[in-house]
Amino acid sequence: MKLSYLPGCTLKTKAQDLDLSTVAAMEALDVELEELPRWNCCGTVFSFADDDLMHQIAPVRNLIRAQEQGGDKLVTVCSFCFNTLKRASLLVKENSDKLDTLNTFMDEEEDYTGNINVVHLLEVLRDEVGWDQIEGKVQNPLKDLKVAAYYGCTLHRPKEAAIEPPNKLEALNDLITALGATPVDFPDMTTCCGSYQAVANPEIVINRTREILSSAKESGAEMIAVSCPLCECNLRENQKELGELRMPIIYFTQLLALALGVDPHLHQCEKNPADARSFLESKGLLAACTAAE
Amino acid sequence: MKKINPKKTDFIRKVKEISGQNIGLCYQCGTCSGACPNFAESDILPRQLMRRAQLGMEQDVLQSKLPWVCASCLSCTALCPRGIDIAKVMEAVRLLSLRENIDYVNPRELSEETIAKLPQIALISSFRKHTA
Numbered sequence: 001m002k003l004s005y006l007p008g009c010t011l012k013t014k015a016q017d018l019d020l021s022t023v024a025a026m027e028a029l030d031v032e033l034e035e036l037p038r039w040n041c042c043g044t045v046f047s048f049a050d051d052d053l054m055h056q057i058a059p060v061r062n063l064i065r066a067q068e069q070g071g072d073k074l075v076t077v078c079s080f081c082f083n084t085l086k087r088a089s090l091l092v093k094e095n096s097d098k099l100d101t102l103n104t105f106m107d108e109e110e111d112y113t114g115n116i117n118v119v120h121l122l123e124v125l126r127d128e129v130g131w132d133q134i135e136g137k138v139q140n141p142l143k144d145l146k147v148a149a150y151y152g153c154t155l156h157r158p159k160e161a162a163i164e165p166p167n168k169l170e171a172l173n174d175l176i177t178a179l180g181a182t183p184v185d186f187p188d189m190t191t192c193c194g195s196y197q198a199v200a201n202p203e204i205v206i207n208r209t210r211e212i213l214s215s216a217k218e219s220g221a222e223m224i225a226v227s228c229p230l231c232e233c234n235l236r237e238n239q240k241e242l243g244e245l246r247m248p249i250i251y252f253t254q255l256l257a258l259a260l261g262v263d264p265h266l267h268q269c270e271k272n273p274a275d276a277r278s279f280l281e282s283k284g285l286l287a288a289c290t291a292a293e
Numbered sequence: 294m295k296k297i298n299p300k301k302t303d304f305i306r307k308v309k310e311i312s313g314q315n316i317g318l319c320y321q322c323g324t325c326s327g328a329c330p331n332f333a334e335s336d337i338l339p340r341q342l343m344r345r346a347q348l349g350m351e352q353d354v355l356q357s358k359l360p361w362v363c364a365s366c367l368s369c370t371a372l373c374p375r376g377i378d379i380a381k382v383m384e385a386v387r388l389l390s391l392r393e394n395i396d397y398v399n400p401r402e403l404s405e406e407t408i409a410k411l412p413q414i415a416l417i418s419s420f421r422k423h424t425a
Contacts, residue, residue, distance in 0.1 A: 055421075
């Protein structure tokens with residue numbers, strides 16, 4: 001299976017481990033992620049203002065690139081890209097006048113027809129590959145590993161752009177189970193990490209991190225699996241002062257790669273005060289994964 | 294009979310126009326205040342901002358900390374029993390300041406350490422939300 005893929009800016013720089021582990025793991029699952037030849041920044045946040053069409057140009061231009069590639073799906077793994085592109089795709093699908101204005105503005109590109117379905121990698125794993133298939137391909141079961149599944153905000157809110165219904169937070173837990181690990185009962189799966197307040201009001205992010213980590217600790221988790229590079233950074237960078245609450249943070253794609261026996265690209269994890277690599281090593285989970293060295 | 298203050302109705306109209314939300318629907322249940330993860334960093338609660346906006350209290354609304362500590366997590370929006378997209382109201386209030394060229398963060402003042410540490414999505418989204 002071949003699917004159009006938009007990694008996004010952060011995955012090409014600060015979160016390369018997310019990009020590389022995603023591509024490697026999907027290859028092991030016989031899914032080829034074909035990177036769009038000319039993608040641009042999605043704008044990172046969906047514009048909430050009704051009178052602001054300008055900020056829809058960037059996401060819609062990416063949708064046109066996906067359309068040019070000939071598929072009907074665009075896969076993203078960065079939660080910010082997913083939310084922004086998904087919401088932009090829904091906005092122009094429901095408002096033909098807005099789509100007309102945007103199409104008139106673009107001059108070099110073909111018109112966007114409104115038919116690209118933006119999907120998150122977790123949806124691809126659930127709907128295109130399937131949990132049973134994944135379980136069958138696990139080489140290195142993540143035995144005795146208790147993981148808190150942390151979605152953050154943008155995979156579940158708003159409900160129109162969510163990967164699953166709000167009362168049914170299952171995909172990430174199902175994946176963790178398929179990989180042989182144990183998902184813990186974690187009440188803060190979609191609690192906000194403070195997001196972009198890391199720039200203007202970092203104390204907000206410190207407070208959020210403390211709350212999320214203590215909740216994960218109370219749930220019995222040993223590590224937290226995330227999808228969003230900003231959640232990852234916020235939860236990792238702000239635990240230095242948190243003593244006993246410290247916990248390794250890892251992308252769900254790294255767990256997937258590790259279980260499938262391909263390189264999980266753990267180098268970024270070493271920035272973590274509670275180092276994910278040495279933690280996984282102590283669990284004996286890196287031994288079976290030769291590529292991890 | 295008291296006369297309607299045109300300045301107040303103008304502010305209410307602008308908030309409604311930018312947010313696309315009927316703020317008059319709010320019945321002050323306070324669900325948004327309970328859902329907001331950052332209320333402790335603010336001077337007023339989301340419910341209180343909604344009431345002040347309904348009443349056209351422009352200065353109280355524009356000077357409140359709340360829209361600036363909001364992380365657009367949409368917890369309020371997801372739970373509002375009146376179906377108001379409260380995050381859009383917060384954005385409208387931010388934009389009423391930003392469109393006057395009043396920035397909340399200055400990218401030039403960020404430390405090298407902050408820039409080196411944070412991923413692009415953090416910086417760009419902060420500039421999108423907090424600068425004109």
